[in-house]
Every structure is written in structure tokens, then in C-alpha cells.
Amino acid sequence: MTDVVLMPQARDRAVSQLWAFAAVSAALAGLTLVWMPFETRLIEGVPVTAKPLKFALSFVVYFATLALVVERLSEPVRRGLLLQTTVAVLGVCFLAEMAWMILQAARGEASHFNESTPFHLFMYQVVMGTGATLLVLGVALIGWIAGRDGAAHLSPGVRRGVVLGFVLSCVATLVVAGYMSSTGRFVGTPVTGATLPLLGWSTEVGDLRPAHFLSLHAMQVLPLLGLWLDRRGSPDARRILGRSAAVYAVLVAAVFLQALAGVPLRPL
Amino acid sequence: MSPDRLFDLANTLALAGWVVLLFAPRRWPGVTHVPRWGIPIALSALYAGLMLAYFDQAGGSYGSIAEVRQLFASDEVLVAGWTHYLTFDLMIGALMAERLDGAEVSRLVQAPVLACIFLFGPLGVLLSLGTEAAMRGGPLLRRIGGAA
Numbered sequence: 162m163t164d165v166v167l168m169p170q171a172r173d174r175a176v177s178q179l180w181a182f183a184a185v186s187a188a189l190a191g192l193t194l195v196w197m198p199f200e201t202r203l204i205e206g207v208p209v210t211a212k213p214l215k216f217a218l219s220f221v222v223y224f225a226t227l228a229l230v231v232e233r234l235s236e237p238v239r240r241g242l243l244l245q246t247t248v249a250v251l252g253v254c255f256l257a258e259m260a261w262m263i264l265q266a267a268r269g270e271a272s273h274f275n276e277s278t279p280f281h282l283f284m285y286q287v288v289m290g291t292g293a294t295l296l297v298l299g300v301a302l303i304g305w306i307a308g309r310d311g312a313a314h315l316s317p318g319v320r321r322g323v324v325l326g327f328v329l330s331c332v333a334t335l336v337v338a339g340y341m342s343s344t345g346r347f348v349g350t351p352v353t354g355a356t357l358p359l360l361g362w363s364t365e366v367g368d369l370r371p372a373h374f375l376s377l378h379a380m381q382v383l384p385l386l387g388l389w390l391d392r393r394g395s396p397d398a399r400r401i402l403g404r405s406a407a408v409y410a411v412l413v414a415a416v417f418l419q420a421l422a423g424v425p426l427r428p429l
Numbered sequence: 430m431s432p433d434r435l436f437d438l439a440n441t442l443a444l445a446g447w448v449v450l451l452f453a454p455r456r457w458p459g460v461t462h463v464p465r466w467g468i469p470i471a472l473s474a475l476y477a478g479l480m481l482a483y484f485d486q487a488g489g490s491y492g493s494i495a496e497v498r499q500l501f502a503s504d505e506v507l508v509a510g511w512t513h514y515l516t517f518d519l520m521i522g523a524l525m526a527e528r529l530d531g532a533e534v535s536r537l538v539q540a541p542v543l544a545c546i547f548l549f550g551p552l553g554v555l556l557s558l559g560t561e562a563a564m565r566g567g568p569l570l571r572r573i574g575g576a577a
Binding site: 174177178180181182183184185187188189191192195249252253256260 | 533534535537538541542552555556557558559560561562563564567
């Protein structure tokens with residue numbers, strides 16, 4: 162079988178950087194797992210280790226996705242200053258976010274929404290806020306770079322999925338997470354604290370995190386859809402992807418509006 | 430020299446080793462041998478001298494928390510114990526840096542990992558080995574995935 166995505170081009174600095182970020186994030190997830198059995202403290206009813214674990218796993222997926230795309234770009238683009246700088250900035254933001262999150266968890270304090278002192282507020286709003294914004298903008302930038310790189314080893318559906326998925330992911334996340342950062346996670350006040358298993362989303366009041374989750378993962382869903390269409394030999398993959406991106410955006414909006422109305426996601 | 434002076438000396442030496450390890454180029458063996466061998470050997474000499482001279486005087490031993498606490502009640506043995514951490518953490522840090530270089534892990538990622546070894550020894554070792562394993566394991570997974 163021929164590989165429709167085509168094999169990655171030679172590894173180089175930007176690519177190995179992205180894989181190294183994914184690798185260190187996987188190691189951080191492992192570190193959180195060995196921490197868990199010893200830890201007894203809770204923040205807002207949730208074990209302090211839950212957040213570093215979720216973020217570490219999320220960053221593994223995030224950087225692996227970027228690495229898989231970037232290693233298929235043409236050599237001049239991969240070695241270009243724009244991409245190298247983008248990757249370095251993403252790495253610094255990621256390392257700062259995880260370091261602060263783990264440090265705060267180890268102190269039994271909240272990292273996000275912590276306005277207890279001017280320093281905590283600065284770390285949350287300036288460091289975490291700027292870091293998260295750059296991490297999200299970087300996705301759209303890499304999507305745009307991939308879309309413009311005519312010599313990239315990307316089949317048509319995958320390329321379309323990368324451009325649409327990365328840009329949609331960025332825009333939707335900026336809206337949802339931006340709103341969430343100014344109001345908090347919940348719409349309503351949880352009484353029992355009932356949540357979905359593993360995900361930790363409220364099942365009693367509106368929770369903005371499901372919409373945040375969906376918006377972030379457009380960057381995996383649409384490229385994978387493109388890959389599937391290309392493998393099936395679909396002739397109008399580009400058109401299908403355009404419509405799928407629109408449907409996905411509506412879905413994110415619906416889940417977001419549901420949370421804003423104070424209605425929780427419920428298990429089926 | 431007083432235990433306080435020795436403590437400062439050991440800390441300064443170790444810190445110098447970490448600065449070289451974190452920031453100096455790794456092309457020249459003359460430079461890489463400083464954190465790998467030079468400073469650990471100097472710290473080992475300090476440790477050995479202190480332990481030979483003060484271990485017996487301190488009383489205590491390794492068998493229970495109470496015996497270890499008794500050992501560390503002596504400032505000289507406490508400085509020796511601290512020097513033990515510093516020596517081994519730096520040697521392990523140099524070893525891990527070399528392994529991470531081999532796994533194509535850049536300095537940007539190495540810096541926080543090595544800082545964890547400096548500050549929290551084994552915690553940083555777990556992080557370093559985990560990072561290396563994930564870095565080397567990725568291509569392996571891909572080959573398996575590609576073959577399937």
C-alpha cells in the first residue's frame with residue numbers, strides 16, 4: 162500500500178524540537194503518575210495532580226500533531242527562520258506553563274484563576290495567559306505555513322484538513338478559552354460537585370471545558386478526516402473538508418452555548 | 430575550615446559545574462570533563478576527608494531514622510552528606526546531558542530537566558530517562574505502525 166501522507170522528509174532541528182517537547186511532556190505525565198499515590202491534597206475537590214496530568218497528556222498530543230505536520234514540510238520551510246522561531250516560542254511557553262502548573266500543584270495551590278496575590282495574578286494572567294495565547298496562535302501559524310508550502314509532502318485532503326483544522330482550532334479556542342478565562346469554568350454553582358469520570362466536567366451546571374476540548378482538537382479531527390478521505394481516494398476531499406469544518410464549528414458553538422445556558426453535558 | 434565555609438565551598442563548586450553543564454558548548458572534552466569528572470572528583474575528596482575524620486565522632490549509623498539523625502547532628506557529617514548529594518547529582522546530570530544529546534533533545538528541553546536533577550536528583554533522573562525513552566520510543570512505534 163502506498164502511504165498517501167508520504168513519509169516525512171529528513172529530520173532536523175524544528176522537527177526534533179517538537180518531538181522532544183512531546184517526549185518531555187510524556188515524561189511529565191509519568192512523573193505525575195508516580196506522584197499520585199502519595200498525594201492527599203485537593204483543590205476545589207479535585208486532586209492537585211489531576212491538572213498537571215491532563216495538561217501533560219494534552220501537550221503530548223499537541224506537539225506530536227505539530228511534529229507530524231512539520232516533518233512533512235519542504236526543507237527550506239522547515240529550516241526557515243519563521244518556523245524555527247515559532248517552534249522555539251511554543252517550547253518556551255509550554256515549559257513555562259507546565260513548570261508553573263506543577264510547582265503550584267506541589268504547593269497545593271491553584272495555578273489558573275488564582276488571584277490571591279499580585280504575583281499569582283501576574284503568573285496567571287500574564288505568564289499563563291500569554292503562554293496559552295501564543296500556543297494557540299502558533300497552531301494557526303503552522304497551519305498557514307503548511308497551506309502555503311507547495312512542496313510539502315501532504316496529500317490534498319490532509320493539507321486541507323491541516324489548514325482548516327489548525328485555523329479553526331485557534332479561532333475557536335481563542336473565543337472559548339478567552340471567555341472562560343474571564344468568567345471561570347462554570348456557569349452556575351456546583352452543589353454536589355458531580356463530574357464525568359476522567360474528564361472532570363460538571364454534570365450539574367454549565368461547564369465551558371467541553372467546548373474548550375472540542376475546539377482544541379479540531380487540529381486533530383480535520384487532518385485525520387482528510388487522511389481518511391485521501392486513503393479512500395475521495396475526489397472531492399477538499400469540498401467535504403470545507404463543509405466538515407463548518408459543521409465542526411457549529412458543533413463547538415452549540416456545546417459552548419449549551420454551557421453558557423447553564424446546561425451540563427450528561428452521559429448518554 | 431568551619432563547616433559553614435565548607436558548605437559554601439561545596440555549593441559554589443557544584444553550582445559552577447552546573448553552569449558549565451547547562452550553558453557551555455559540548456564540543457570540547459576539556460569543557461565537558463569539568464562537570465563530568467573534575468568537580469565531582471574535588472567534591473568526592475571533600476566528602477572522603479570529612480567522613481574519615483568525623484563519621485566515628487558523630488556516633489550514629491545507617492540502620493534507622495534515629496541513627497541517621499544522630500549522624501546528621503554533626504555539622505561536619507551534615508556537610509559531607511550534602512556534598513554526597515551535590516557530587517552524585519552533578520555526575521548523573523552530566524551523564525544524562527550526554528544521553529539527551531544523543532537522543533536529539535535540545536538544550537531548551539534539557540535545561541529544565543537538568544535543573545530538576547540539580548534541585549531534586551532522582552526526580553530529575555526520572556524525567557530525563559522518561560524523556561529519552563519517549564524520544565527513542567517514538568520512531569520505534571512508528572516503524573511498528575508502518576509495518577502493520
